[in-house]
Amino acid sequence: MSVVTVTDLSDPRLDAFARLTEAQLRNVLEPEKGIFIAESFKVIERALAGGMEPVSFLVSPRWVDQTVETARRYGVPDEVPVFVAPESELERLTGFRLTRGALCACRRPQLPTVGSLLASARRVAVLEGIVDHTNVGAIFRSAAALNVDAILVTPTCCDPLYRRSVRVSMGTVFQVPWTRIGAGAARWPAEGLAELHGLGFTTAAFALSDESWRLDDPRLDAIDRLAMVFGTEGDGLRHDTIRGCDLTVRIPMANGVDSLNVAAASAVAFWHLCRHPGR
Numbered sequence: 001m002s003v004v005t006v007t008d009l010s011d012p013r014l015d016a017f018a019r020l021t022e023a024q025l026r027n028v029l030e031p032e033k034g035i036f037i038a039e040s041f042k043v044i045e046r047a048l049a050g051g052m053e054p055v056s057f058l059v060s061p062r063w064v065d066q067t068v069e070t071a072r073r074y075g076v077p078d079e080v081p082v083f084v085a086p087e088s089e090l091e092r093l094t095g096f097r098l099t100r101g102a103l104c105a106c107r108r109p110q111l112p113t114v115g116s117l118l119a120s121a122r123r124v125a126v127l128e129g130i131v132d133h134t135n136v137g138a139i140f141r142s143a144a145a146l147n148v149d150a151i152l153v154t155p156t157c158c159d160p161l162y163r164r165s166v167r168v169s170m171g172t173v174f175q176v177p178w179t180r181i182g183a184g185a186a187r188w189p190a191e192g193l194a195e196l197h198g199l200g201f202t203t204a205a206f207a208l209s210d211e212s213w214r215l216d217d218p219r220l221d222a223i224d225r226l227a228m229v230f231g232t233e234g235d236g237l238r239h240d241t242i243r244g245c246d247l248t249v250r251i252p253m254a255n256g257v258d259s260l261n262v263a264a265a266s267a268v269a270f271w272h273l274c275r276h277p278g279r
Contacts (some may be wrong), residue, residue, distance in 0.1 A: 002084045004084065007089075008085070008086075016037065017037065026161075035105050035107060036106055039102075042169060042171060044070065046172070048074035052174060057103065063102050064084055121149035122224060124228070125149065126151075126181065127152070128157065128231050129231065131229065138168055141168070142266060142270050146267065147274040154181060188241075203221075207249075209249050209250065213249050214252055228269055233262055236259075250267070
């Protein structure tokens, strides 16, 4: 590997790590040129195992050997640089102590079409307008642990490859297949739900409603292809999304509590609806 020592964070080769904003890294105008940052060895390994293409690494001196070994194990080309900076400089980076000594800049992958992603899926989650990156990361982690086949992200949902989302997910954003549904905010939910229906999915809106099914309703288990739709923090799903779904599902509550945080609610739903063998 190409190990390169740098003396401080002002080196322009470290812009992706030290200066570029999330919007600049994402490169909204030219997403095929976008970059995201993976933090910590566990997350970096999951990114490499998931086929992500690294651009460069930034590590402290004590992690050089492990970084080189990991990169070689996953076939990273020798020309990809491993930048090594003094601990004192790296501690100037916000949150660097949380990364366990390593960062990796990777190219954003090209997302698959909804049809190709869901070709063999039976249980999928749809995230509508979720704006908290921590919640998105937590949902991906639960989805990976609880047998969700894929995740669909609506146009107003925050980016699963945002640094905090990736970190909270513990790299499971690279394990759970996902893509965006809807070409723009104006086309969701009508076109997105129509596409899911066209692919043979029953759509279930998770919301409070007098006509809702309890999560433990046996009719839910009998549905072959189910898309579980979860809404934004606070307001929940849009009314037209609820109307456009085939049914509404609620999680029974006790002690006067009306609902759970969306990350907790999705985990409960995943455990109950995706636990059967073969799903």
